Each structure stands twice: as C-alpha cells, then as structure tokens.
Amino acid sequence: MSxxxxxxxxxxxxxxxxxxxxxxxxxxxxxxxxxGRQVFSGxxxxxxxxxxxxxxxxxxxxxMEAAGWTRTFAALARPLFRFSRLGDRCxxxxxxxxASGVAAxxxxxxxxxxxxxxxxxxxxxxxxxxxxxxxxxxxxxxxxVISMTGAAGVLYFALTFLALVLRTLVFIGYGRLxxxxxxxxxxxxxxxxxxxxxPRSERVWTAIREKLPERILRIxxxxxxxxxxxFVLNRLGLFSSARDWLADAVVTSFVPMESLSIVVLSFVAxxxxxxATAGALMDAGMLTTQQTVLALLTGNVLAFPIRALxxxxxxxxxxxxxxxxxxxxxxxxxxxxxxxxxxxxxxYGVA
Numbered sequence: 303m304s305x306x307x308x309x310x311x312x313x314x315x316x317x318x319x320x321x322x323x324x325x326x327x328x329x330x331x332x333x334x335x336x337x338g339r340q341v342f343s344g345x346x347x348x349x350x351x352x353x354x355x356x357x358x359x360x361x362x363x364x365x366m367e368a369a370g371w372t373r374t375f376a377a378l379a380r381p382l383f384r385f386s387r388l389g390d391r392c393x394x395x396x397x398x399x400x401a402s403g404v405a406a407x408x409x410x411x412x413x414x415x416x417x418x419x420x421x422x423x424x425x426x427x428x429x430x431x432x433x434x435x436x437x438x439x440x441x442x443x444x445x446x447v448i449s450m451t452g453a454a455g456v457l458y459f460a461l462t463f464l465a466l467v468l469r470t471l472v473f474i475g476y477g478r479l480x481x482x483x484x485x486x487x488x489x490x491x492x493x494x495x496x497x498x499x500x501p502r503s504e505r506v507w508t509a510i511r512e513k514l515p516e517r518i519l520r521i522x523x524x525x526x527x528x529x530x531x532x533f534v535l536n537r538l539g540l541f542s543s544a545r546d547w548l549a550d551a552v553v554t555s556f557v558p559m560e561s562l563s564i565v566v567l568s569f570v571a572x573x574x575x576x577x578a579t580a581g582a583l584m585d586a587g588m589l590t591t592q593q594t595v596l597a598l599l600t601g602n603v604l605a606f607p608i609r610a611l612x613x614x615x616x617x618x619x620x621x622x623x624x625x626x627x628x629x630x631x632x633x634x635x636x637x638x639x640x641x642x643x644x645x646x647x648x649x650y651g652v653a
Contacts, residue, residue: 311519318523322530329534336537345533352404352617353525357518359398359408359621364510366394366409386477389484391419392427399434406431407621412517426477428630429637433470436463450581454594461599461649465641472637525620532616592650599646607635 326345330336383393391413399406410427413419419427440459447455580598583589589597610631618627 314523315519318526322527325530325534333537349529355404356408356521359405360514360517362405363409363412364514365506386474387481387484388423388427388477392423395427399431403435404617411621426473429473429634436466447577450577454591457595458598461645465645469637469641521620525616528619529616603639603642610635
C-alpha cells in the first residue's frame with residue numbers, strides 16, 4: 303500500500319529536481335559570473351537549512367498532537383485564542399512562532415490537513431503569528447539600532463509595535479465576530495480519547511513513521527524549484543531593481559531626498575546599513591528626528607514585502623499549497639503595510 307502511494311511522490315520529486323536543475327542551468331547561462339561557491343552558499347546550504355527547519359516544524363506538530371500536548375503548549379495564549387474563537391491548536395502554533403515561524407506554519411498546515419482547524423482559522427492564525435515574529439528578531443536588532451539612531455530608533459520601534467498591536471486587535475475582533483464558537487473542552491477531550499487508546503509513545507511513533515516522511519517529500523517537491531527560481535532571479539538583479547524603483551517612486555515632500563539613501567541602503571540586505579546612515583545624517587544635522595523616523599518607516603514599508611517574497615515565498619508555497627501560500631504571504635504583507643502607513647500618517651500629523 304505504501305509503495306503504491308510513494309511511487310507518484312517519487313516521480314514528482316524527480317520532476318521537481320529536474321525543473322530546479324534546468325532553472326539553475328539557465329541562471330548560470332544568463333549570469334556567467336555566478337560561481338560554484340555562490341551556488342553552494344546562496345542556494346544549496348540555505349535550502350538544506352530550510353528543509354531541515356520545515357522537517358523539525360512538522361515533527362513538532364506531529365509530536366504535540368499525537369501526545370496530546372496541544373493544550374499544554376497553548377496554555378499561555380488560551381484566553382486570547384478562546385476569545386477570538388481560534389482554539390488551542392492555533393494557540394499552540396502561536397506559541398511555537400516565538401521560536402520558529404517555519405515550525406508554526408508547518409503546524410498550522412498539519413492541523414488544517416487533518417481537518418482540525420478551518421481555512422479561516424489557518425489564515426487568521428498565520429496573520430496573528432506576526433506578533434511573535436516581531437519579538438523573535440527584536441533582541442538582535444533593537445540595541446544595535448538604538449545605538450545608531452537614538453530617539454529616532456526608539457520612535458521607529460514604538461510605531462512599528464503600535465502598528466502590530468492594532469492589526470493584531472483587528473484579527474482578534476474579526477475572529478470573534480466571524481468564526482463559530484469552539485467546542486467545549488470536555489467534548490473535544492472525549493472525541494480525542496476515542497482515537498487515543500494506544501500508549502502515548504506508540505501514538506507518537508506511529509504518527510511520525512506514517513505521516514512525516516511523505517509530508518516532507520510533498521513539501522520538498524515545491525520548495526526546491528521555487529527556492530532555486532528565487533535564487534536565480536535574485537542573482538540576476540530582479541529584486542534589487544524592484545527595490546530601487548520603489549525607492550524612487552515614494553520620495554515625497556515628507557521624505558526628503560537626503561533620506562533616500564536610508565531607504566535604498568535598507569534594501570540591500572539588512573536594515574543595519576540604513577540605520578547607520580540615518581544616524582550619520584542626523585549627527586550632521588541634515589535630518590530632523592521626525593524626518594528620520596518617517597524615512598525609516600518608508601524603508602520598512604518598501605523593504606519588508608520584497609524581502610518576504612524573496613525569503614519566505616518558497617517555504618510558504620511549499621508548506622501550504624502554492625495558491626494558499628502566496629495568498630497568505632501577500633495578504634499578511636498587505637495588512638502589515640497598511641497598518642504601518644496608518645501609524646506613520648498619525649505620527650506625521652501629531653509630531
């Protein structure tokens with residue numbers, strides 16, 4: 303039975319690897335300066351890390367669900383997710399997102415495939431996971447940014463956090479108004495008990511053995527060619543051109559020309575360069591605190607959606623279906639951009 307089921311998966315995997323190889327060869331032809339070392343460091347190594355992270359996320363979801371630990375991991379987020387009618391499983395993914403966004407996405411897809419959460423719950427839970435993602439990267443950037451930009455950096459983080467809180471409240475309110483009530487704990491535990499007569503260790507091992515390898519293969523079939531295509535497009539300069547075009551398109555009266563360097567530099571790879579330039583321009587008296595904050599918010603609005611497409615699109619389309627993954631990523635970034643623009647406009651009007 304398992305052999306019959308694995309044959310089409312194996313065939314699709316071979317086709318997927320063949321497509322990825324064709325894309326890579328086309329990239330090597332169009333960009334002859336691309337070296338083997340760049341292919342390894344920019345494609346092979348990060349792709350291997352991504353697949354490992356996805357596998358760990360799937361493993362965590364399987365273990366938590368098969369062992370009955372979902373409620374335990376969701377305990378901290380339970381009041382919030384009860385109120386928003388998203389349930390303990392979405393709460394468990396929310397908790398996992400404080401450690402790994404990929405693991406949280408893998409868990410949500412796992413629950414959705416097993417019909418344990420609805421499509422609306424998956425979408426809202428994914429959008430809510432922007433909250434833990436904010437804190438996941440905060441320790442590595444906050445003190446560096448503050449040392450470079452001082453008060454402007456503090457205001458920048460305060461405004462981006464305010465935007466995060468506002469859109470989080472919107473998602474919670476939408477869930478409360480539009481989702482059906484979750485079943486009572488007693489009813490759910492009875493339903494679970496009927497299928498969990500086996501010992502916990504046996505349930506966990508059975509779930510891992512029967513489901514995990516096939517799911518990793520199915521995800522890899524999509525992730526490998528998509529990640530390869532993104533790598534080639536990035537080497538051909540597509541994302542750099544898009545960032546530069548957007549930077550030129552948004553320079554207005556409230557973001558002076560002197561601030562353009564902040565925006566452009568923030569696109570390169572990391573925001574550190576943009577913040578360093580902001581600090582230097584402020585020290586030179588070329589920018590006020592308000593202008594610097596607005597420039598940094600503009601860089602945030604322009605840089606993050608493109609960086610998300612570049613870095614997150616492969617695993618989103620691999621973990622979820624291609625259509626669902628693209629929808630989640632685009633909608634999540636759209637909500638994010640709208641909220642940041644909103645707080646930026648408020649700050650501009652008040653300051």
